[in-house]
Amino acid sequence: MRFIRRSTFAALVVASLCVNAHAAGPGLAGSYHIHGTNPDGRPYEGALHIEQKGETYALTWDSGGTTHGVGVLHDGKLVVGYGDPACGVVAYKAQTSGTLDGRWAMSNSTQLGTETATPAQGTATLAGDYVVSGTNTDQTKYKGALIVSTDGADGKLSFSWRTGPDQRGFGFQAGSMVAGTFGPPSCGVVMYSVAPDGVLSGQWSMLRGGLGSEQAKKTD
DSSP, rough: OOOOOOOOOOOOHHHHHHHHHHHHOTTTTTTEEEEOOOSOEEEEEEEEOOOEEETTEEEEESSSSEEEEEEEEEETTEEEEESSOEEEEEEEOOOOOOEEEEEEEEEESOOOEEEEEESSOOOOOOOEEEEEEEEEETEEEEEEEEEEEEEETTTTEEEEEEESEEEEEEEEEEEEEEEESSSTTTOOEEEEEETTOOOOEEEESSOOOOEEEEEEEEOO
């Protein structure tokens, strides 16, 4: 994906995208109590605050330290990139055709970017080469390529975008959804499922190591 460094980053996007983004996630904003498990099995507890900012979500965790992230809602999943102000987030839904339907944002985004990645050679697996077309948050268009590879050690995915300013990232797949982050090696990614009662249940990961788990329940 591409991102534009401008003094005013937010821009209008098509009305239908805005309606869908807001309609899918009413009530996510608020304060939560969290408990989770690190990849090494150690438990933890803390607090999470979520604020809706236009079409995106700002998340702040307090669990032995303060961590900030940016989230996008896609197909009932809240996908968040966190750890550094330069971290971005992308959420893909894998279609039966193999195409990846994506939404993405940077930490200072209030609008979503969109991206469609089409298999270059009709690959039947997620790993492979893709032809990319997308829209930045300022509605400018971009094209390029995406290479997805698998990490056999941790079962995670590596991403390499060639869409102008090249980007690298990583993530993981859960069902038909793919959660990813891009930016510095310090970035992490989490994917929450949003239950009807508002409970968030997720998995998370840093670049190295396995997956952790986390559940968040509202306190207000």
